[in-house]
Amino acid sequence: MARLAVKDLSKRFGEVVAVDGIDLEIEERELVSLLGPSGCGKTTTLRCIAGFETPTAGRILFDGADILGLPPEARNIGMVFQNYALFPHMTVTQNLAFGLEMRRVPKAEMAARIARVLETVQLEGYGERYPRQLSGGQQQRIALGRALVIEPRVLLLDEPLANLDAKLREEMRFFVRSLQKRVGITTVYVTHDQAEAMVISDRIAVMFQGGIHQIGTPTEIYMRPVSREVANFIGLSNFIEARVRGRDEGGAYVLESALGEIRSAHLDSLREGEAVTLIVRPEAIVLLKDKPDRVGANAISGRVKERYFLGNITGYRIACAGDAVLQVQGEPWAAFAIGDPIWCRFDADKTWIIGD
């Protein structure tokens, strides 16, 4: 298992800058996701680590040693591709044996390792099948097994679950995570699915337009996003523009906004008069018919604009003062009709502030 370090990595394709000077340090046995929308540079970064792209600038280190001079076959990596890339003219066993043959592993040991890996991915007995005889999920597990059987230093996955249907994707997330934890291999996982990244990662690196905006644990990314883009990409957010008026006796900041006065238990220090953006997650807002009188909680009035039923929750869009719309998550059985006047309550410590 290796520590992976990416230092000031850049990659241009002619005029286009795909990766713009990113830094990343991944500890041994850690799974870090590169999360971002299409075109943000996450796949290009992964391919630079694998050796299929040559960076325009920067360094990539495995355990402190620069690997940029090495071709992909010499980097001792295991890679899982989005469309599995299983060799169609070889059986499952032959696919699994391929990497071992390249490493000249003796036959007896090869057979033992293949048997172990088939057991690990829960596909014992499938050795003589051809890839086209397997389902999508089975193919993906074999692809995973093929990358792991060679016991590489680093595991690289390029949106491996993107081609699976939703239910299977959810199951496979847990499978991939538990497998990775068991084997304890340093892993880089590229995805655009934020739920997936939240479930499987030790840390997430959120990327936009070639740069990393934030690296942190799923909780940090969700609760304390550093920018609007990050907050917007992970889950739903309500953004309220506000100005700092001061602090109250309890130490909470008092902010002035188009929706009224808002209190926030934000931790970092803010200057008086500073213009900021306040973030409140939809699930932090409680809808009430009567004006809430809880001390320290914020109360915003509005009117129910839209309502949609999602099964486990009902989503609301509340029209508030000054054209603002708050997205709120409510219980599925609550009955607020469209057009009803409503109060939105959220606690001061459920807010987060990002500077402008």
Place this chain on the structure above:
Amino acid sequence: MRANATLLLIAPTVGLLVGFLVIPYLNMVVMSFRTPSTSQVFAPGYTFANYLKAIFDPDFYYLRVLRDTMALGVTTTAICLVLGYPVAYHLARTPSRFKSILYAFILSPLLVGVVVRCYGWMIILGNNDGLINNILRDLGLIQTPIQLMYNTFGVSVGLVHIFLPFMILPILGAIQSIDPALEEAAQSLGATRLKTIFRVVFPLSLPGVQAGSVLVFVLTISAYVTPILLGGFKVVIMPTLVIQQLLDAMLWPFGAALAFILSFSGAVVVYLYFMATSWFMKGIR
């Protein structure tokens, strides 16, 4: 209604094939059983004598020529495969801007007529005054000229030159349809570029290799002008003999018998080739 429209669309092509291929072929087969005659194209009556002569007489001569023809076909195909595969791979995988120039180079032999092409080779390969012989003599590397023409070597060079595009293009198509991710997967598992080509690309491109090989083979065993111009009458192959019998000796029935033996043997070789390679292609479908 739809079936009729389809039939109508393919009718002209089928008509062409039947009228100009199937019927003449059958006519040729019938001709091969007719009695030969020196005064007219054929005499009345049918006989097996043509085939008996072709196989046994004299001294299995015609069978030896058949063997030489098949051998020429196999060696030309093999050389085209060895030379053509790397070109096809490079063209399929290279992102360079010179692709279209390379395409043009590959197709260039087809742009020139067969006679002009052969004369071009005669200038280069000429036994006494050819370009190569002159250069080697001027450099002092040889005293007597090397026999590059009027032998199997010269004929092979000319045939490989013209048939290379027929090998390259089907293989190119086959390689282009192989997902590049497969090669990357092989490399990520530790295979060098070369190993990847042998273990992954080549097996998956076999349909293209098959198509190219069969094309070059059948074209070679039926080549007429190139072997005559570059081989003189020293290189005797079946097409030469067939034409001789038909045009010089006016023995149409015998010529027809030789032609049929040639095409039948070619078909057998192609069939055996498909049997052999299909065994390798189990996993690919």
